[in-house]
Structure formats: structure tokens, C-alpha cells
Amino acid sequence: HRLVNAAMLHRENLGHPIYCFRFSVDRTLNFYKRLQGTDFPGASHSDDLCYLFRVGNQKNEIIPNSLEDITIQRMVKLWTNFAKYGNPNGHESDINIPIDWEPIEPGKIYCLDIGKDLSIYTNPEHERVKFWDRIYNVQSLAGKL
Numbered sequence: 001h002r003l004v005n006a007a008m009l010h011r012e013n014l015g016h017p018i019y020c021f022r023f024s025v026d027r028t029l030n031f032y033k034r035l036q037g038t039d040f041p042g043a044s045h046s047d048d049l050c051y052l053f054r055v056g057n058q059k060n061e062i063i064p065n066s067l068e069d070i071t072i073q074r075m076v077k078l079w080t081n082f083a084k085y086g087n088p089n090g091h092e093s094d095i096n097i098p099i100d101w102e103p104i105e106p107g108k109i110y111c112l113d114i115g116k117d118l119s120i121y122t123n124p125e126h127e128r129v130k131f132w133d134r135i136y137n138v139q140s141l142a143g144k145l
Helices: 002-014 031-036 047-051 067-085 126-143
Strands: 020-023 110-114 118-122
Touching: 047 067, 067 110
Parallel strands: 020 110
Antiparallel strands: 110 118
16 A cells, blocks of 8 residues: 555656566575565565575576576566666567566556566555555544544
């Protein structure tokens, strides 16, 4: 809820494109997940950093064309494109990034899922956001009574 609101406020007040993503790769480089000792499926908070930088005591051999290798290539390309152009899509096509990642718009959050495949969906956690918006509005109303 707060993340969605923060993203919308940044977009409205800064005037710069805001890109939303969810990292869902669950492989050998997920250092933070292993650090937590969890067996739950999916990635842990900050596991995306393990595909951009060596984290902890990573000594993993990256097998060419493995999901780890492809994810590293995708992450580096998306982040460097964003740093260079202000747009993660860059200016040239890339076989590892066969998708157009759009910035959020008023009332519509495009979210890139970085998993085995890249996919775009809109309005992540929509039902949760609606729930917390209702709670927030009830709390705001109660404070005015």
C-alpha cells in the first residue's frame, strides 16, 4: 500500500518516469534467502542485488546460459540502460529483454516481473492496496469525529 502510494507521489511530484518491478528469481545466487534459512518459494528482499553485485561470500560459478547468467545479463542491461538513458529499455533491441517496460501512469502501475521469464502486469497487489486504502480512510474518518 505505502509502496504504491509512494510511487504515485514520486511520479506526481518529481515529474520523472517511475518504473516498478518485482524480482522473483529463486536460484543459487539468492544470498539473502539462504541467509534467512527459509525454504519458502520465491526471492527474499534484496536478492535482486545478488544479480548485480557479488554479495556476501558468493563464489558461485555462473554456468553460461543458465537462469543465473541470463538474469545477470538482464539486470545489468536494464539498470545500465536506466542509468544511461533514464529508460531501462534503452535504445537497441536485446534478445534477453523481449519486453517493453513502461513507467507507471496515473491510476495504472505497470510492474515488470523479473523471473524465469520477463512479464508485465498492471496494478500489483491491487486487492491488498484496496483493503489498506479502506482501512486508512476509516481511520482518517474516525480521527475527524
